[in-house]
Amino acid sequence: DTGVSQNPRHKITKRGQNVTFRCDPISEHNRLYWYRQTLGQGPEFLTYFQNEAQLEKSRLLSDRFSAERPKGSFSTLEIQRTEQGDSAMYLCASSFRLNTEAFFGQGTRLTVV
Amino acid sequence: TQLLEQSPQFLSIQEGENLTVYCNSSSVFSSLQWYRQEPGEGPVLLVTVVTGGEVKKLKRLTFQFGDARKDSSLHITAAQPGDTGLYLCAGIANAGGTSYGKLTFGQGTILTVHP
Numbered sequence: 001d002t003g004v005s006q007n008p009r010h011k012i013t014k015r016g017q018n019v020t021f022r023c024d025p026i027s028e029h030n031r032l033y034w035y036r037q038t039l040g041q042g043p044e045f046l047t048y049f050q051n052e053a054q055l056e057k058s059r060l061l062s063d064r065f066s067a068e069r070p071k072g073s074f075s076t077l078e079i080q081r082t083e084q085g086d087s088a089m090y091l092c093a094s095s096f097r098l099n100t101e102a103f104f105g106q107g108t109r110l111t112v113v
Numbered sequence: 114t115q116l117l118e119q120s121p122q123f124l125s126i127q128e129g130e131n132l133t134v135y136c137n138s139s140s141v142f143s144s145l146q147w148y149r150q151e152p153g154e155g156p157v158l159l160v161t162v163v164t165g166g167e168v169k170k171l172k173r174l175t176f177q178f179g180d181a182r183k184d185s186s187l188h189i190t191a192a193q194p195g196d197t198g199l200y201l202c203a204g205i206a207n208a209g210g211t212s213y214g215k216l217t218f219g220q221g222t223i224l225t226v227h228p
Contacts, residue, residue, distance in 0.1 A: 004155075006155075031213075031214060033214075033215060033216075035216075035218075040220075040221075041220060041221070042117075042119075042201050042203070042218030042219050042220050042221045043156070043201075043203075043216070043218050044218070045215045045216065045217070048213045048214075048215055050213070055213055056213050056215065091155050091156070093155075093216075095214055100161075100214070101146065101158055101161050102146070102158070102214065102216060103158065104148075104155035104156045104157070104158075105155050106154050106155045107153075107154065107155045109153065
């Protein structure tokens with residue numbers, strides 16, 4: 001399978017714990033995006049990487065959130081001191097060039113209890 | 114901030130009926146994409162439209178991009194139960210390199226087609 005891969009698919013955590021999600025983009029794609037989707041809403045942009053450089057972060061990305069793409073390949077999204085409001089589907093997408101189609105992974109469903 | 118207003122939010126129809134979903138904005142987009150999403154899964158790309166006035170067909174689905182590239186529509190002919198799902202429009206801002214290709218999504222339309 002050469003699509004975008006996200007792990008884990010589901011994560012249940014207690015409030016206050018840290019969680020980390022991983023995204024493996026399509027291999028030749030140098031652009032990687034993270035989005036967050038809450039129930040009944042469209043996805044909202046969180047952050048963008050071009051290769052290993054993080055070029056844009058949304059105001060939605062509080063200081064408890066950090067994302068990395070150390071070698072320009074896979075990316076991780078970490079949430080520290082999780083809150084119930086962090087419960088959502090976290091989606092990763094990748095694309096090859098600017099303004100071309102973005103392909104999404106299956107997402108990581110986070111539930112904070 | 115660029116916004117995409119998608120309507121209707123919910124659509125419940127019988128098999129065989131036609132339907133149209135609208136996506137409107139006051140802003141210009143360099144391209145607009147339509148996705149379909151199943152519960153618990155990521156969005157799957159259906160089509161990308163980039164030229165004002167462009168019409169694309171995908172079997173029973175017809176997509177149109179407005180002349181001014183501010184709006185789009187998705188029309189489904191003779192809907193089938195397999196068309197049930199969440200339909201999302203998403204635009205890439207017409208802001209040159211600074212848009213970074215990030216997508217602005219509409220709220221989505223939940224379509225249910227009853228047998």
